[in-house]
Amino acid sequence: MIDKRVAGPAEAVAGVKDGATVLVAGFGTVGIADDLLEALHEQGATNLTIVHNNAGNGDVGLARLINSGRVAKVICSYPRSGDYSAFLNAYRNKTLELELVPQGIISERMHAHAAGLGGFFSPVTAHTKLAEGKETREIDGVLHVFEKPLKGDVALLRAMKADRWGNLIYNQSARNFNPIMAMAADLSIVQVDEMVELGSMDPEAVVTPSIFIDRILVVGATS
């Protein structure tokens, strides 16, 4: 019987390697897998590349990983959000590299990897500093920039409900990057508040089909 639940946080993040690219879902403080980020801190992997919309908040989760010197690079659209002192210190000390990518291009680059594509042309960033060094092409009279797929070795996700196969539904705007990151990583790990019986979710309303999910950590509604 398929059951993707793991026994605890350590098992959830077991095997994440040094140098891994980790997709961290969430927007602001909403839809972030806090427990999985803490578990990754315990687990010890280092030299990580983090893909996230922002760059950590306070001294928990991603910020704690940064403060512990475990993050080599952040791919994000907007580091300056909330208390981003962890990122700012590392950035100023040049111990961390920043790749700034527009929010919609981060998403679409992950979609491209998820969909098995080799890259795409987009008009976003054309004629701007963020296109410097990138291949461009005029298509139908509009300058486009070539964007490469973005792949995670691991995705750390947060959902509201899962079944034992890993079908997921989310809570309102906590959906954000979760479904697209779930599709774009080799190993997709989700922290969920609640497990439900297989077959109890509406098959028309499942947002992330189980095929994209590898491990489920049940944290409970208190998280």
Place this chain on the structure above:
Amino acid sequence: MIDKRVAGPAEAVAGVKDGATVLVAGFGTVGIADDLLEALHEQGATNLTIVHNNAGNGDVGLARLINSGRVAKVICSYPRSGDYSAFLNAYRNKTLELELVPQGIISERMHAHAAGLGGFFSPVTAHTKLAEGKETREIDGVLHVFEKPLKGDVALLRAMKADRWGNLIYNQSARNFNPIMAMAADLSIVQVDEMVELGSMDPEAVVTPSIFIDRILVVGATS
């Protein structure tokens, strides 16, 4: 008050121009907007390019448009499905052009247009006859083929339920191409079985958000 309902079939397809590219959703006989196709036949637009997975069945809908000489080109993955005699006759008489595109590439090319992209590289068709004449590029050691976005002037859609804004949900495998075609046309017209009150659909479960829909033809559960 926003209300995208139209009075009848004629109003639903009013303004479709000669030479238009029409995205026709459906797979086999499931999820096809039969009433809109009949209305388009009545409306009279000709020299149409049709994008559809198949190429019509019997002498209704798309097949009837073909038999009436109104279709100049079909972009599809598999014309030989069901009773495709209408297509076959036109194909043999060379009155109709066929562009054969793999099923997943039709979908992804529409996604590319929907997402405002200028095209993408895909490994599908590389090293095959269907890549002849197309730009190729080796990416990470794998040959890829450049695919252009596919845009509809009009999309003819079929859904189970709509609200007055045009939020849509579908019936099981009748979903098929409908959501992706809804996103890829300038004018998206949907035939629905049932209207529901605004706010009565689960906001987590709407499949096609209203922004993609322009006109709604209510046909009733008898269709």
Place this chain on the structure above:
Amino acid sequence: MTTTYKPLNRDQMAWRAAQDLQEGAYVNLGIGMPTRAASYVPDGREVIFHSENGILGLGPKPEPGTEDENLIDAGKNYTTLIKGGVFMHHADAFLMIRGKHLDVSLLGAFEVSEAGDLANWTTEDPSFPPGVGGAMDLAVGAKEIRVIMDHTDKNGKPRILNKCRLPLTAPGCVKRIYTNLAVIDVTAQGLFVREMVEGMTLEKLQELTEPKLQLANDWRALTPPAMAA
């Protein structure tokens, strides 16, 4: 002769921008002043607001005590969903933006050029990391890009320029500019003043604007209701 005029306050600017949002329009409001426009849509008009983080159908701020921690807008403030509103994931939210599905994107700006070039993502302060968020996606995406900003910077220098000095967000995208002094359209024939606050003259407005301004034949006074600043 001294020119006497009173600039609009921020709520009046938001009010003015809101008057142009039509029934049935799908609109993204940038963080900050643009977001205020949602409060000033005329009664009875249905306008559907989009948020980059996956919401179509944003409602007003929640009443105190009713905030839902899983329902925030792109500015990371608590928000609500109106009837008919739906959720989607980030890639679909940006598909809506980039694919020209939104009717209007109303953005803040540092600078706008005569050609409609937009600079609103970085002031190039070297002591802080840059951040772009969804600014570039929004600037190329919507069917129409409108900007809302103060007419001049805090030193009284023009922000409507012959060419932007700050790095571009996107070239040639802005169609209309709402400032605290005027409403200006960017056209292939140059900048046209559609409205000016009472007491303003074209000459005075030109002093505060780098590129040449033309007064539209049917220009009128910009007279929002009184609002607390």
Place this chain on the structure above:
Amino acid sequence: MTTTYKPLNRDQMAWRAAQDLQEGAYVNLGIGMPTRAASYVPDGREVIFHSENGILGLGPKPEPGTEDENLIDAGKNYTTLIKGGVFMHHADAFLMIRGKHLDVSLLGAFEVSEAGDLANWTTEDPSFPPGVGGAMDLAVGAKEIRVIMDHTDKNGKPRILNKCRLPLTAPGCVKRIYTNLAVIDVTAQGLFVREMVEGMTLEKLQELTEPKLQLANDWRALTPPAMAA
């Protein structure tokens, strides 16, 4: 010496392919014989079947009288959904295929080459229009491509060839071939026979196969249960 052997019938071939589908695997079954494999997954194993037209979690054929006109599979036959199954649109269904999310794609074929090249989309009959469907997407997409086909054509000529004669669906994609005579793996070191029907010899099988076959050290007899043809 005459070789005496009995080829598998189509259900036995489907049975054999089904034995290799592991618990928890996500699998797309091509139209025709591959689809039969779903019926022969060993009891108690959960295997999740995918259909190009937007279904993950295909169930068995519906009982007569319970067919739902809105629930068909990629072969356009009525089907069912099992508990845990979900629906998605075509672009997402093919994202699953092309993005290497499926563990196995089990396909029919006209020809397979020594290098694993696959030809299964056209016989180039000039009197009919070509059709490709999802064949090329499936051939490049799944983590592992397996083929199920008769070992020879109706004239007894090999279908496992040095090079495909028919137009390719995709090069170098096939990893395992189930025929009515054998199970053969395509490797960088050539074709290895893993199983042969009882009474078959490598020599006889080689006569029916164009490229050189090697017998795996641990090869065994291919002995499915008896099944009505």
